[in-house]
Amino acid sequence: MxxxxxxxxxxxxxxxxxxxxxxxxxxxxxxxxxxxxxxxxxxxxxxxxxxxxxxxxxxxxxxxxxxxxxxxQPEQNFLKTLAVQANMLEEKKEQLETVLQTIARVQSTVSESKAVDPDSLLILIHALKNKEARNQWIDEHATGSVYNKLHAYTAQLELDQEMTVWTSKMKRFIQEGKAPHDSEVLDHVEAMISFMKPMVEPLLDDEARKQLMNNEGSFQEPNPYLFPSAFNEEEEKFMEKVVDELISSKINIDQDES
Structure with missing residues (x-):
């Protein structure tokens, strides 16, 4: 039995x-x-x-x-099933390798000694995942005006450790309820400007500077999916106020010196 x-x-x-x-x-x-x-x-x-x-x-x-x-359907061609499955697994293997490379890039970009909020890390991973599409978009829109040219360059800085850490610290300031005119906030924004200035200035030839001075040329809004903002709408408004405060403080300093 x-x-x-x-x-x-x-x-x-x-x-x-x-x-x-x-x-x-x-x-x-x-x-x-x-x-x-x-x-x-x-x-x-x-x-x-x-x-x-x-x-x-x-x-x-x-x-x-x-x-x-x-x-x-045991009578179906199992060798054909194996061939299809092998192709699918090769694609999955490539995807896994890409994921592992992305994780390694993030780990090397942001050390554990730096405080980075999860949302900033997710945006960084999103940028790395879509790097090819982002570069294609930039290539298509980088010309035409100085604004597009500047955005095309600064968009690449989003993948930099300095930018990721800077964003996280700014979001923490906002969560702590600091005011736009707070000295720590203003110093933090000024630090980022100082970081970007030597990288951006070489892009500004005489013609580009003229366009900026005269507010000439259009700006192509970036694809919001490929280039998501690290800040929500409320945080964006806070950032605008901070920039206004920074400009105002600079003007006052110049007037005092005069």
């Missing part, structure tokens, strides 16, 4: 949990060979053979739905 196993025995024999076996039963993937009069599941050697197929197909990364379809 063919040996029968209770669900507990079958789980112990195969290494598959009872919970998984019940799930397979519920979705029709692996039905017990029979149910006792009290509704208990019984499995047979044929159940072992069926489970072996399921485990192998799952190892090949087929979904449970795909496994179910395959088991219903």
């Amino acid at each position: 063919e040996k029968e196993y209770s669900i507990g025995e079958f789980a112990k024999l195969t290494g598959i949990t009872e919970r998984t076996l019940r799930h397979y039963d519920q979705i029709g993937l692996l039905k017990p060979s029979e149910y006792t009069e009290h509704g208990h599941r019984k499995y047979s050697n044929a159940s072992i053979a069926q489970l072996q197929k399921i485990v192998v197909l799952k190892f090949l990364d087929l979904s449970l739905a795909e496994i179910s379809e395959h088991l219903k």
